[in-house]
Every structure is written in structure tokens, then in C-alpha cells.
Amino acid sequence: MPAEKATAIVLRTIDFSETSLVVTLYTREFGKVGALAKGAKRLKGPFESALDLLAVCRIVFLRKSSESLDLVTEAKLVRRFRPPGRDLAGLYGGYYVAELLSGLTHDYEASPELFDLADQTLAELATGKAVGRRVARFELSLLRLLGQLPSLERCGECGVAVEPSGRVHFGHLSGGVLCTRCRDGKTHVASISANVLRAMSQLADRDDRRWRRLEIDARTGGQLRGVMNHYMAHVLGKKPRVQAYLKWTT
Numbered sequence: 001m002p003a004e005k006a007t008a009i010v011l012r013t014i015d016f017s018e019t020s021l022v023v024t025l026y027t028r029e030f031g032k033v034g035a036l037a038k039g040a041k042r043l044k045g046p047f048e049s050a051l052d053l054l055a056v057c058r059i060v061f062l063r064k065s066s067e068s069l070d071l072v073t074e075a076k077l078v079r080r081f082r083p084p085g086r087d088l089a090g091l092y093g094g095y096y097v098a099e100l101l102s103g104l105t106h107d108y109e110a111s112p113e114l115f116d117l118a119d120q121t122l123a124e125l126a127t128g129k130a131v132g133r134r135v136a137r138f139e140l141s142l143l144r145l146l147g148q149l150p151s152l153e154r155c156g157e158c159g160v161a162v163e164p165s166g167r168v169h170f171g172h173l174s175g176g177v178l179c180t181r182c183r184d185g186k187t188h189v190a191s192i193s194a195n196v197l198r199a200m201s202q203l204a205d206r207d208d209r210r211w212r213r214l215e216i217d218a219r220t221g222g223q224l225r226g227v228m229n230h231y232m233a234h235v236l237g238k239k240p241r242v243q244a245y246l247k248w249t250t
Contacts, residue, residue, distance in 0.1 A: 003060050003073065007029055009118055011098040015041075022069065024102055025050055025059065027166055028115040032105045035061055037069040046074045054081035054094050054122060068187055081122055089131040092245040097138055100232070104146060108114050114145050131205065132221050132248040137211050140204035141230050151176030152201045158182050163184055164194040164201075169214050170227060172234045188234075195220045200227070220247035 006027035012020045021040040025033045040047045050057040051072075060074040082222065083090035097118055105114070121138045125131060143149040154161055156176035162168060169178040172188040184188060199220060203211045218223070225248045233239045 003062055004030070005058070006033075006058055007078070007115075008033070008057055008059050009098075009101070009115070009122070010051055010053055010057065011102045021051060023072065024118055024208060025072075026101050026105065026115060027110070028112050028116065029110060031107055031110040032102070032107050033070055034059070034107065035072045035209050037072040037075070040072070040075070041065055046070075048075065048077060050075040051079035052080055054098060055079065056119060056122070060134065079123070081126055083126050083128050084119065088245070089247060089249045090125045090128040092242055093125045093131050093135045096135060096240065096242040096246060097121055097125070099114075100139070100142060100236070101241050103194065103236050103240070111145060111245060114142065117141050117145070126205070128250075132214060133211065133214065135246065136200075136228055137203045139232060140200060143235065144204055144206075149204060150200075150231060152197060152204065153177070155179040155182050162199045165192045166194060168194055170195050170197075188230075190227055191231065192223055193220065196223045196227060199224055218248065224248070 001237065008025040008027040010023060011026055011067040012024035016036060018024045019041045020036065020038045023035055023037055025035065027033055036053055037047060039045050040051050043049065054090050056078040058076045058078060059072055062071045062073060064070050083129060101118060121134060124134050134160040155178050156171055160179050162177045162179055168185040170190045171178045171186050171191050174186060178189065199214060199216050202214050225246060229243050
């Protein structure tokens with residue numbers, strides 16, 4: 001059984017024994033991987049305390065059958081996730097990234113672009129700056145890469161263009177904005193400002209420069225956070241555990 005090498009983000013760790021862990025990893029080369037790391041909790045050994053939650057590390061592992069966990073044999077730390085100070089916004093943002101990656105991706109479906117997005121997001125969340133925008137950027141980019149981005153320009157039901165002015169109907173079950181005609185009779189519809197819709201469009205753009213120039217006031221940011229909370233809960237099929245701790249911060 002040949003050993004595989006990968007760069008990984010640690011999404012979850014569970015104690016398996018006094019010295020071992022069961023880990024969920026998101027790797028650039030293979031996608032999500034569940035594995036057993038024997039001896040990972042020892043201070044000395046082939047893991048070098050590298051398997052901390054949200055750490056980026058380079059791993060060596062053995063792929064097992066579909067009936068059992070893979071086996072991590074080595075891990076070398078690249079970067080730990082350590083937001084500065086006592087502000088917990090960046091920390092909760094990182095936990096949220098891990099929860100979404102764990103819940104919305106499948107085993108062994110590699111997406112280097114998604115890995116790079118998560119890696120960049122965690123590195124920037126660790127600075128503690130622009131956490132609200134960074135989290136929303138990750139959510140919308142994740143949805144785009146997974147083919148689940150809500151429709152932000154055309155009605156999610158009939159496809160007619162929706163003008164971003166005044167208040168706009170956003171249907172969580174309909175997959176995006178709704179025209180006035182299609183809004184009738186729909187449930188789980190939010191009324192959002194055109195500013196929120198424009199911000200979402202810029203945050204979802206493939207061009208990484210657009211969202212960085214975006215200025216969002218606290219009112220718009222609060223509304224945007226509310227819309228994304230509901231939409232992500234719909235996509236995930238449940239309310240993310242960390243979501244209650246997410247606050248809009250500039």
C-alpha cells in the first residue's frame with residue numbers, strides 16, 4: 001500500500017485513546033480525508049504536535065478500504081491558527097470555516113481552488129482584521145465553487161433580471177432573488193436592501209480585488225450576516241453550531 005503525501009488543514013480532532021486521535025482533514029490533493037493518527041498526542045514522535053485544530057500541515061498517510069479510516073503516519077506543521085489578542089471574532093470565523101468545509105464537502109473530492117480559498121481565509125482571519133467581510137467572502141466563494149451560489153441578478157424562479165434598487169426579495173428556498181410576480185405565495189423570503197445585494201455580488205466575484213475595496217457599513221453588514229446565516233443553514237440542512245457566535249465586524 002503506497003504512502004500518499006498531501007498538504008492538509010485540520011478540520012476536526014477526536015480523542016481515540018490516551019495517545020491517538022481521529023482527525024478530519026481537508027487536503028489540497030485529495031479533498032476531505034478521515035484518518036487515524038496513532039501517537040499524535042505524544043509530544044515527541046512523527047507528528048511534532050502538528051495536528052492542532054485549523055493548523056496547516058504536510059502529511060503522509062496510507063489509504064485504507066472504504067470500510068476503515070486512513071492512517072496518518074507523519075505530519076509536519078506549516079502554520080498554526082492563532083488569532084491575536086482577546087478578540088474572538090477571528091477564532092469563531094476559523095471554526096466556522098472548518099464546520100462548513102466538513103459539512104459541505106465529500107470524501108476524496110479534491111478541489112485545489114477550494115483548499116487555497118480556505119488556506120488564504122484562515123491566514124487572514126488569524127490577523128483579526130476585516131473578519132466580517134472575510135467570512136462572507138469565504139461563504140459566497142465556497143458556494144460558487146460547489147455550484148450552490150444563490151442567484152443575485154436574476155429571479156431564482158423565472159430568470160427575469162431583478163433590479164438592485166430599494167428593497168429586494170430574497171428567497172432562501174428559491175435560491176436567490178425573486179421578482180415581484182414570483183414572490184407571491186413563497187415562504188422563507190427575506191426583504192433585503194439593494195446595498196446588501198450589491199455587497200453580496202462583489203463578495204462572490206472571482207476577482208479577489210473587488211471585495212477588498214468594498215466598504216460595508218454596520219447596518220448593511222448586519223443585514224448581510226442575517227441573510228447568509230439563513231441561506232447557509234438551508235444549504236447545510238441545519239444551523240451551523242458556530243453561527244450563533246458570528247458577528248459583523250469591519
